[in-house]
Amino acid sequence: MQRLYEARDRFEAQWLKDFLADHHIESVVLGDYLSGAAGDLPVNVFPAVWVVEDRDLTRARELLREFQHQLTAPPEGWAWRCPECGEVVEAQFQICWNCGAIREKG
Ligand SMILES: [Zn+2]
Structure with missing residues (x-):
């Protein structure tokens, strides 16, 4: 091993x-x-x-x-907008920094 x-x-x-x-x-x-x-x-x-x-x-x-x-090297354009509070969250985060909502898949 x-x-x-x-x-x-x-x-x-x-x-x-x-x-x-x-x-x-x-x-x-x-x-x-x-x-x-x-x-x-x-x-x-x-x-x-x-x-x-x-x-x-x-x-x-x-x-x-x-x-x-x-x-x-993640692809560009992965930043996402939180469906709960509307904040833009950077690509590497799966949870909204503002309200804690979890990123939706797809
Ligand atoms: Zn949020």
Whole structure:
């Protein structure tokens, strides 16, 4: 098993895991549920995505680059207007900063 990527949070790790699964690469997320193991809150413990089969590592790294490109370069025009309060919310947020309404899909 090989460590592929240290994610910023468990959601990013899960996205990457799902993305790899879509390409038939088995992976696991480790390191995001260590709290309480030593009686202390974990500090700077980030979830890491590990590729189960060593032979998949090269392909997984290529997919990781694609994945990061998707994360860092969203298409233009994704800002959305909140249906509840009418505020414009930036693309990367799924919840209205003003009233807390959740972005509608589609
Ligand atoms: Zn709102």
